[in-house]
Amino acid sequence: MVDITPADGIPPAEVAEMELYHPHSWWTKYVFSQDAKVIAIQYSATATGIGLVALVLSWLMRLQLGFPGTFDFITPEAYYQFITMHGMIMVIYLLTALFLGGFGNYLIPLMVGARDMVFPYVNMLSYWIYLLAVLVLVSSFFAPGGPTGAGWTLYPPQAIMSGTPGGQDWGIILMLSSLILFIIGFTMGGLNYVVTVLQGRTRGMTMMRLPLTVWGIFTATVMALLAFPALFVASVMMLLDRVLGTSFFMPAISEMGEQLPHNGGSPILFQHLFWFFGHPEVYIVALPAFGIVSDLISTHARKNIFGYRMMVWAIVGIGALSFVVWAHHMYVSGMHPYFGFFFATTTLIIAIPTAIKVYNWVLTLWRGDIHLTIPMLFALAFIVTFVNGGLTGLFLGNVVVDVPLSDTMFVVAHFHMVMGVAPILVVFGAIYHWYPKATGRMLNETLGRFHFWVTFLGAYLIFFPMHYLGLMGVPRRYAELTDMTVMTESAHHLNSFISIMAFIVGFAQMVFLFNLIWSIRHGREAGGNPWRATTLEWQTPQTPPAHGNFGKDLPIVYRWAYDYSVPGAKEDFIPQNMPGSFGPSREPA
């Protein structure tokens, strides 16, 4: 046994604990629950459900692109509705909701040592408004004219004109209404996550002892609270343009020989508002993934994360910088070309903290004790795809290189690799990692390995070759690739190959869903801490943790989250709530 000495510097509790609201019935326990863990599972299940819709839409698109002219029901109109809904669902309703509403709700209170979020009732409202937003979005599939086909960027003036599906029907109105609801719901949850991290930490849990998962989700939430208002006002203004006939974004327009009653608005103003939200949004999805993957690598390599302080500052730095790079989405939008000098410079500067994170992940592997568990496999696959997608960002961020590549399949390949595939690989890794805590059972290993290999290699085979279609000049958002000189015979073959890979990767996700459901009852019993991890969520008295998380007394934190393989310690991990000293502390402070 190690020598346990009283640790210094643990402050006394400042305020007495408040009693939680305890549910009295099945309804308040499982449906209108105020427990962050239940809300997390509600968020995750809803996001997964709507995500499956997006997956099916991607198949329909790939049917059209891979086998043009074969499927008559995929008209250009339908195709544009599919791309719009696929993009919006994946970015907002799946990834944002899953990382912040799902992982944020589950992990923040457990990891900082709190009994729950600080405002449980508002937290519950957040989920129900999110659900309403999803239902409004889904309803547009059944509305007259169908959902909007304006592309997920919803650029005016076309978004609200008759040449675009849903532009003069219900589609665009329902889309904008759903976004407004989503932002309201998110703000309620987001304030909770931020205040809980700032005010709800247990004794001894200083900010610089937080696991990087919490740092990632916390910073992303702060960014979302600052970025979403831009989308909110843009949505309200476009809704007014569409419904009341104002002209915020609508200049004088002659549509098919008819003069529209708009005048004086600025379409490019919308683009600035949209990307002022849209670029931070990329990092709202990426930063939680950065944080989570750091913890997966550290835990499964049995080694402290390399350069913790640098990692924290890189997260914060990326978050701040991401607010001054938005117009790199607009190099060929027709904005003043001198903006290009500024935004190319800021965009390439952001590559530096991002590269530091990559170095620190791979240096964590160096001289580690690497257990090739499924979460670790997904973490490794994340690094490959993220490095690949991040490096192609250096093409698109460097203003003049963007000119030929912008609006081509290169862009589609880039953003799918960097903010589609990479974060979703982290989501999978995280689910394999924390599923035992949430259910008490392990996911099936064989199915998991099958799921990993097909998803990782398949996704890479989909998106890596796709860059080269863009290099050839094949534009994105083309419902038909016919009568085009850039579309050579071999390019059509490549498209068919990509489509077939997309169906295979999609099938692997069905295996994953089966595993999720099957393992709830039939998985191997996990115990409280199957990965022998240090962070507080693995130290709860019950698994899954009960309401209130930590039993009678809250844990007291004596050390940082990364005491793996400490020299002199008997075990190769020391939980954060274990007191005692093991030689001179090397915890960065």
Added chain:
Amino acid sequence: MAVALVLVLIVVGSVLFHLLSPWWWTPIASNWAYIDNTIIITFWITGVVFAAVVLFMAYCVFRFRHREGNRAAYEPENKRLESWLTIVTAVGVTALLVPGLFVWSRFVHVPSDATDVEVVGQQWQWSFRLPGKDGKLGTSDTRDVTADNPLGVIASDPNGQDDVVVEAADLHLPVGKPVKMLLRSIDVLHDFYVPEFRAKMDMIPGSVTYFWFTPTRTGTFQVLCAELCGQGHPLMHGVVMVDTQQDYVAWLGQQQTFAQLSAPQQTGSADQAPGKTMASGLKIAARLETVGSR
């Protein structure tokens, strides 16, 4: 072991794909070889980084994989190493950014001898306007667009009277002469994109945007719309023919001026202009109808 091998194969496979696959850019037809060179520099730098990171990972996975009795090292930080990596990255990023900004500066500064060419986008066709003998384009306004004045040229502006109007037909350009493309739309966002020219720019209703280039070889090039502009977007193709000076002058002589088109007896004659190979917006609309009703 298998994992390390797969990581190595990903690097080797990606590099081989890059070198051997038939999918590469179209032969360039403009002065923007600078852009192609910048892309090549970027491929080199990013390719080396990708290979280095993934191969390093492969080595770690092979060398430090778990075996009974292994224990990881304990090294929270290494200030020297972290500083060095930051500096090396900053140098790499600068090596990408500096040539990029240098070429961008050329891209945005139009040479003084460039000729104006106006491109007008509308759902879902391209029209063009060239300055007449006075070398100046007349002013225009979307609110002046009518069936007889499809580009909305302001009739009271004397500069516009001799402008050559090419409605929904092919654009011809003389080889070797710099042109400033003035881009305008009368309805929604479009983007004038010819892959062989390497340049593109959005067109915004209510604004005039621009880019410039010099065609460097003769030939027929396809124009693609590169900004989603509604359901006819993928069919919004056009044609630019780069001619020798002689052919260009011959073509120009056959075109109608704004004043000629505005004269009542001449209305609609642009539709019979020779060399018309582009589908008109109405034809696309009809085609969409058929697709929709299938």
